[in-house]
Amino acid sequence: MAEYDLSKTIIPYLDRHLTFPLLAHLAEINIFSVEDVQAAQYELAKGTNMVDYSENLFKAMHPDEKAPQEFEDKRQKAVSTNERLEQEAQVVLNVIENPDVAQALRQDKNQNLQYLKDNYNLTLEHINALYNFGKFQYSYGNYSGAADYLYHFRVLSTDADLTISSHWGKLASDILTGKWDTALEELNALREAIDSRTPAPFAPTVSALNSNTPTVDPALSQLHSRTWLVHWSLFVYFNHPQGRSLLLETFLSPTYLNTIQTSCPWILRYLAAAAIISTPTPSSASGSTPVSSRVKNAVREVVKVIQMEGYQYSDPITQFLMQLHVEFDFEAAQKELGKAETVVADDFFLQEFKDDFLESARCLVSEAYCRIHQRIDIGDLSDRLNLPREEGEKWIVNLIRETRMGQDAKIDLEKNLIQISRPPQPIYQSVIEKTRGLAIRTQVLGAAVAKASAPPLTTEAQAAAVAVS
Missing domain, CATH: 1.10.10.10 (Winged helix-like DNA-binding domain superfamily/Winged helix DNA-binding domain)
Known part of the structure; x- marks a missing residue:
């Protein structure tokens, strides 16, 4: 089933550390050769400071060769860099971990920064040491430590771009440590920042914590950010207990549905799957929790989207819904x-x-x-x-x-x-339905009459007039 695998499509929208779990999964299901998967893992690991992991991958790929000296050189450099950044970050931690300082800090970041500068001689450059150390810890796989330092940095920093970058980094760290409640909170905070910030925040490039290259058009930049967020959110929505319902609420909202249709139609697989999984079953009927009308009608809404976007993306999951609810072809739906x-x-x-x-x-x-x-x-x-x-x-x-x-x-x-044996429809309901249909036909007829003196009718109006007559 390699033709239906979306890993190669999704990976370009993920941080390299988020890609490792996907590649490990591909190695388990054996739809690609082991050599190709190992090569991909090694190419990704080379761009990080996970030296031991990279070296082990190299030895697995070249069992008869000795590991190059560059691994040892990179290891020593990583150790020295870690010690230097830790010392710089500790200067800030010694201050902010002081109970008196913690009580003095307020919601206003500018006021806090001025307070730290006046009383402890800490500037924005000192605060950035927390970001740098968190970023470095993330690069060698200490995700829990990275999340802590990035959180402290975000609380104090007034640098808007670095704050957004720390949002991405902390979300990735929470995902990789499996803290799904915290990751959901971080995901919602990042989505709010992306939707409200002007100009829009830039999506991460090679790494969640790397510097970003701004795009000219803020709207296009916001679209890129939402596209990245949609892909990262899959980790949260398919691991959190309420994730499938939250996915439907988010992805079926006009903003993110437009993002999916414009930038990543393959996400329709997960939208369709979430709608199907959320359908009540005998095993879930007794203990089900109340859901919104959007989740209740999710299959109907998803089918409409699949109909519109079928020319862009199709797979057995979306085709199952199409054959079942559009074509009513039960044999095709079975296949x-x-x-x-x-x-x-x-x-x-x-x-x-x-x-x-x-x-x-x-x-x-x-x-x-x-x-x-x-x-x-x-x-x-x-x-x-x-x-x-x-x-x-x-x-x-x-x-x-x-x-x-x-x-x-x-x-x-x-x-x-x-x-x-379906009971007959109540007479009053029949009257309501016929009246509603008559009102719609009247509106169409009125529109057709209003355009009678206008230029020739469009194809749609002609069709409407013929239908009414």
Whole structure:
């Protein structure tokens, strides 16, 4: 399934340290050669100060060669640099860790900086030592220490660009240490900074903590930042307990949906997967927590986006929704679901949700199938769900008993059939629907009449006029 792997597409939008987990995953699933994955890991590691890791990768790639002297030289340089930066940062820490200083600091950063300068002779250059040391610790893999120093720097710094850079660095550090609650808070803070800052903050380039090259157009820069944020947020949203619902809330908002459609349509895979996973199932119905209307209607909204962006991106997950909710082709949906199962199992972000994905997808198939049929053969529906007959029968019976489908469906075990009996629509509801339709037709007719004396009608208006007549 290498053709559906998105690693090579996503990696350019990640910091090199965030890329290591993806490459480790590729080494496990064996869809690419071990040599290629090791070469990629080594090329990334060379750009960091993780000397021991780089040397071990070199030895694995060249078992018969002696490690070059450059590894030892780089190791000694890293040690000396670390000692120097630590001494510079300690000067600031000795001051701000003083309880009297901590009590004197206020919300106003400029006031705090002036206080530290007047009383302890600390300037902005001294404060930047915290950033430099945090950045260096990040470069050799001490992510927990990097997060601490970058946090202290951000609290004191008045440098807007370095503050944004420290946001990116701390988010990466929290992700790599698996602190998902903290990472979610950092993600929300960074998103707020990106959405509110003018001119927009610049997205990270090679590293989350490297200097950034500004772009000319602030709107384009903001788009780049949001694109990077969308990719980084996948780590948080697919690890935090409420992450899938939060992903739908964020990615379906107009701002970020526009970002996905413009810059990274492949993120539709994760949007579609999150919508499917969030579908209520028999196992989740009893203990489910209240969700917003956007999450409830996520599948419907995602299908509309997939329809619009199908020319840019398509894979078995998005095609499953298309075949099920647009084409109503259950055989094609069955085939796409079979492919989607493998795609989910091989995807770095989705692999842990394989069982949830399949159960929710089968619920969607069952609901759609029951919506357009009155008599359903349980064995045939089991085939549509890619389940063995006996297992499928048990699953379908459980679904009907545990969900709202049981209100309209009755099971005939002797004939192995499901009978769907939908109650007639109330008369007042029929009147409301017809009145709403009449109002829409009246508006279209009024628009067509208003344009009668104007230049020739457009194709759309002509179609509307023909429909009304």
